[in-house]
Every structure is written in C-alpha cells, then in structure tokens.
Amino acid sequence: MSIEFNQDRNYDIIAIGRACIDLNAAEYNRPMEETMTFTKYVGGSPANIAIGSSKLGLKAGFIGKIPNDQHGNFIKQYMSEVGIDTSNMVVDQEGHKAGLTFTEIKSPEECSILMYREDVADLYLNPDEVNEDYIKQSKILLVSGTALAKSPSREAVIKAVSLARKNDVKVIFELDYRPYTWASKEETAIYYSLIAEQSDVVIGTRDEYDMMENLEEGEGNNEATVNYLFNHSPELLVIKHGVDGSYAYTKSGDVYRGLAYKTQVLKTFGAGDSYASAFLYAIVNGKDIETALKFGSASAAIVVSKHSSSEAMPTVEEIESLIAQQG
Ligand SMILES: Nc1ncnc2c1ncn2[C@@H]1O[C@H](COP(=O)(O)OP(=O)(O)O)[C@@H](O)[C@H]1O
Numbered sequence: 001m002s003i004e005f006n007q008d009r010n011y012d013i014i015a016i017g018r019a020c021i022d023l024n025a026a027e028y029n030r031p032m033e034e035t036m037t038f039t040k041y042v043g044g045s046p047a048n049i050a051i052g053s054s055k056l057g058l059k060a061g062f063i064g065k066i067p068n069d070q071h072g073n074f075i076k077q078y079m080s081e082v083g084i085d086t087s088n089m090v091v092d093q094e095g096h097k098a099g100l101t102f103t104e105i106k107s108p109e110e111c112s113i114l115m116y117r118e119d120v121a122d123l124y125l126n127p128d129e130v131n132e133d134y135i136k137q138s139k140i141l142l143v144s145g146t147a148l149a150k151s152p153s154r155e156a157v158i159k160a161v162s163l164a165r166k167n168d169v170k171v172i173f174e175l176d177y178r179p180y181t182w183a184s185k186e187e188t189a190i191y192y193s194l195i196a197e198q199s200d201v202v203i204g205t206r207d208e209y210d211m212m213e214n215l216e217e218g219e220g221n222n223e224a225t226v227n228y229l230f231n232h233s234p235e236l237l238v239i240k241h242g243v244d245g246s247y248a249y250t251k252s253g254d255v256y257r258g259l260a261y262k263t264q265v266l267k268t269f270g271a272g273d274s275y276a277s278a279f280l281y282a283i284v285n286g287k288d289i290e291t292a293l294k295f296g297s298a299s300a301a302i303v304v305s306k307h308s309s310s311e312a313m314p315t316v317e318e319i320e321s322l323i324a325q326q327g
C-alpha cells in the first residue's frame with residue numbers, strides 16, 4: 001500500500017506548530033544541576049520535522065509564530081537556510097518569547113528534557129494568520145499535537161486542518177505529547193481524538209495513543225487503537241515503541257513492523273522527529289510502507305548518535321547506507 005498524494009502542488013509538506021530553541025547539554029554524563037554549558041539549536045518537534053524533511057530534499061514550508069527578538073531571528077534564519085519557506089512564519093508583536101528546551105544527558109539511556117513554555121509565542125498563532133492559499137499548495141499538512149494545547153493556537157490548527165481537508169491536502173498528525181503546556185489529561189484526550197479522527201495518517205508512541213484515548217500509560221493496546229481510529233478518517237497509523245521498534249497499520253488490514261537499528265546512542269531525544277521526517281520523505285516519494293518504516297528507524301538511529309535533533313538530521317545517502325549495512 002502507498003498513500004496517494006495530489007502531485008500538482010508547490011510544497012511536499014507544510015508543518016504547523018512551534019519553532020523554538022533547544023539548549024543541549026554540552027557536558028555529558030551528569031545531571032542538569034552540574035551542566036554548565038549548553039549548545040543552541042533550532043528545536044520544536046514540527047520545526048525539527050520540517051528541517052529533517054527539507055534536508056532529505058522535500059519542499060517544506062512552515063506556519064507558526066516566533067518572537068520578535070534575537071531568538072526569533074535565529075530560528076527564521078536557520079530554517080530558511082536549510083531550504084524551508086518561512087513566508088508564513090509570523091513575528092509576534094505582543095512580547096511573547098521563544099519556548100526553550102534544556103536537555104540533560106546523564107547517560108545514553110537516561111536523558112530528559114526540561115521545557116520552559118510559559119507564555120510562548122508559538123501558542124499565540126491566531127486563526128486569521130492561517131492562510132488557505134498557502135495550505136492548498138501542499139501535499140501534506142503536518143500537525144503537531146502540542147499546538148492544540150492552548151487558544152488561540154488551538155483554533156488556528158483546527159482551522160488549518162479543515163482547510164487541508166477542503167483542499168485535498170493529507171493531514172498527518174504527530175501526537176507529540178509534551179505535558180508542559182497542557183492543563184489536564186482530559187483536555188489533551190479531547191483535542192487529540194478530535195484531530196486524530198479527522199487525519200489521514202497518525203504517528204505517535206504507544207504512550208501518546210494512551211493519552212489520546214484518555215487511558216493511563218500502559219493501559220492501551222494497538223488493536224483497540226486501530227479499531228477505534230479506522231472507524232474515522234485515518235488510512236494509516238504508525239505506533240512507535242522506542243527501541244522495540246514501530247508498527248504501521250493500514251485501513252485495509254495490513255500490519256508492518258519496523259525494527260530499530262543498532263547505533264552508538266549518545267542521547268535518546270530527537271528520535272521521534274527524525275523518524276517522522278524520514279518516514280514522510282519515503283511515503284511522499286511513493287516508497288512502500290515497509291521501506292518507509294526502515295527510513296524512519298534508520299534516520300532515528302543516526303540522530304540519537306549525534307548531539308542535536310535538528311542539525312543532526314541525516315541525508316538520504318546516510319539513511320540508505322545504514323539500511324544497506326544492517327538490512
Ligand atoms: N536507542 C535507540 N536506538 C536506535 N533506535 C532508536 C532508539 N530509540 C528510538 N529509536 C528509533 O526511533 C523510533 C522512535 O522512537 P520513540 O522513542 O518511540 O519515539 P519518541 O522519540 O517520539 O518518543 C523507534 O521506533 C526506533 O526506530
């Protein structure tokens with residue numbers, strides 16, 4: 001099975017949501033309290049996915065709000081330098097700031113992130129800043145779940161999804177659950193299920209699907225998720241299980257498993273975003289689902305062996321070479 005995209009489009013993918021700053025511990029194997037130096041990168045899951053896609057050769061655009069300061073300038077400049085169209089990135093005029101993510105690398109297995117997301121510019125994207133003329137030029141609208149956490153960004157995303165559906169743009173929903181901006185699990189489940197039901201493809205970890213289904217972590221199972229969502233719009237579901245790999249389910253009843261590749265892990269974050277960008281690259285290029293799972297897993301294996309999430313995004317050649325080495 002492969003997904004049919006409208007070929008007559010200027011962009012392969014337009015992502016909507018946050019473009020922020022990652023501050024990654026430059027000193028390894030220690031807790032954040034003892035980390036004195038951090039390296040700055042562009043971050044934010046949908047920005048990372050757009051960057052990864054663009055580095056793989058997809059034509060990418062971005063809809064989001066960035067602060068009117070040096071961080072906003074850095075984000076916009078970096079994204080445009082990697083080839084992303086930034087014409088629909090709006091500069092905030094109300095003093096809101098960039099979201100900051102500090103990362104801690106205690107060991108390759110024990111990593112965590114600490115997000116500063118109070119009053120961040122990305123959550124102030126207004127519905128009137130989402131343009132139909134832009135969205136209708138793309139094959140894919142990539143929606144990040146975190147953009148649903150608060151108004152007015154929530155309404156901006158709901159509008160974007162409805163414009164995408166109206167214009168035959170595939171809606172790909174990355175659940176991207178970050179507890180830092182949500183008021184409650186109940187609220188998360190309401191908005192996650194609302195958008196998942198209207199999407200063509202949903203990508204998330206098992207825990208994120210549990211969140212969508214308003215279950216405790218570990219309570220859900222893939223079969224129940226598939227039965228629920230295939231009663232609605234989705235035609236493809238990707239459920240990730242960390243180092244245990246990932247599964248893809250099609251509405252027609254096929255199930256595929258992607259195994260994780262062996263790698264020298266430096267840190268665990270960045271896996272999800274690199275996985276999504278390479279998976280999407282593969283399906284946009286007409287590759288079958290099994291190959292797309294390999295692309296996603298290989299891309300993630302490369303990024304977890306490097307220091308950043310965005311800057312470390314691999315090329316097609318690097319991904320193909322890892323697949324050729326490990327199968
Ligand atoms: N330690 C690891 N080594 C190799 N691949 C990994 C590792 N962790 C994750 N991956 C790959 O990245 C994919 C996504 O990782 P996962 O942890 O499920 O997502 P997220 O980062 O969104 O929480 C996995 O399906 C796997 O292919």
Ligand SMILES: O=C(O)C[C@@H](O)[C@H](O)C(=O)COP(=O)(O)O
Nearest residue numbers: 043044045269270271272273309
């Ligand atoms: O999404 C964010 O705002 C933070 C990211 O930029 C950060 O690099 C990260 O946590 C990525 O992790 P992933 O979801 O495992 O790809």
